[in-house]
Amino acid sequence: MATPRYTTTPKYQSKVLLRGTEDYEISRCNNPSADTPSRFPREIHVVESPTDIAAALKRASELGCNIGIRSSGHIMHMPCLIEGGILIDTVNLNRRIDYDPRTHEISFGPSVRVEELATKMVSLNRFFPHGHAPTVGSGGFLLAGGQGWFVRGWGATNQTWINKIEMVMPNGRTVIASPTENRDLWWAARGSGMGFFGVVTRFWCRTIKASKMWERTFKFEINSKNYEMLMTWAIERGRDTPKYGTDLNLTIDYPAKYNPAYTTDAVPPNAKLAMTLNLLCYSDEIREARTLLSAYNRMPDGVREWLLDMQPVQRRTFEELLEAIKPAMLELPTRTSSVFLCHCDIVPDEEDSALSLPQDLYISTITGWTDPNLEPAIYQPMRDRYRQAFNVAVGMYITEIDTNFMSDTALAKFLAIREKWDPQGLFPNYKTLIRTHEKINRLANKSQL
Secondary structure: OOOOOOOOOOOOOOOEEEOOOHHHHHHHOOOOOOOOOOOOOOEEEEOOOHHHHHHHHHHHHHHOOOEEEEOOOOOOOOOOOOOOOEEEEOOOOOOOEEEEOOOOEEEEOOOOEHHHHHHHHHHHOEEOOOOOOOOOEHHHHHHOOOOOOOHHHHOOHHHHOEEEEEEEOOOOOEEEEOOOOOHHHHHHHOOOHHHOOOEEEEEEEEOEEOOEEEEEEEEEEEOOOOHHHHHHHHHHHHHOOOOOOEEEEEEEEOHHHHOOOOOOOOOOOOOOEEEEEEEEEEEOOHHHHHHHOHHHHOOOHHHHOOEEEEEOOOOOOHHHHHHHHHHHHHOOOOOOOEEEEEEEEEOOOOOOOOOOOOEEEEEEEEOOOOOHHHOOHHHHHHHHHHHHHHHHOOOOOOOOOOOOOOOHHHHHHHHHHHHHHOOOOOOOOHHHHHHHHHHHHHOOOHHHO
């Protein structure tokens, strides 16, 4: 059987898929990565209602197995695939967006994609800070925190934009979590990502009147000689830019990344890295937009020398931070690898949600390859690069389950709430959070990670 192609709208003949059938394998492999782990759930339940979810949870209890949940499958190592467990595929669960014109509130299911939310917001002339990647599902995005549009001033999407959440708990009950109902679940859901211990069926979120988006871009050649200068200038100009209504992003990659003339994963001979600043703001008028992004007008000659293109419109020193992240930024192992950085300026409130580590700059290196002969060695380079960056990091984003994202006190609170609602441990991914947290905390020198 050929490897199934990823689709956001799969069609299945049944709500319960069994191993050995074509639909089962299509669902199991339905993730954006070409690399699906060799883990096989006992059953896959393609749910459409809370009743379907309750039946899946009851079945798991009867079989004595665990539950994994998928909204879109964008977590690369697929913690939703649990060997011998039950995968709850929410692709058809409340797959629509409803709008209340009186309250300007939208509601939608966990597998509604970013591109669907974006289209709906345009039709309504409203704004909601959904994510950036078109095929990401809302469930994973919002439970993880939500680094949505203009996160610098408005915070993570789940901090102030969600009004309430409907979810089915391990005992099969459907409950509402909000600032006034089931407040412990309201706290635990927002920031726990794949570690959460219930199945979200619907979100209700506020919107605001739409404005206009403006963009300004810069492209530089970047290398080991000018790295410190260019990165310092780019980040400091970002910190000089107003937080509200701006979205500041930086990408480093090889210009040949998408060039069809290259057919291998190898970095082309004499290839030069390019650093692109993609600066956006949200404003009614172009005059205001120019003012919001005007900090980047201050460009010293040393920086301007490397300009390739410009389109209008614990205490650490800054030098230590730059040096620590340098390998992750510049030592890209394949032609299709890239680095992404954005100014988040997220200041969480541990009393309000499980999201409890601040996010100043978010940095992500993505390694891409097509040659299977590069495996498994290709996995190691970025582990080595980020080991050096660990001492200047606060934590890691919960889109990947094996990361540290909560403070000690927040994790303790989360585990107590989990024990109350899931005493049988139907949802096991929280165990990975514990193992990672304990490993990090017991390291005398965190750079040994």
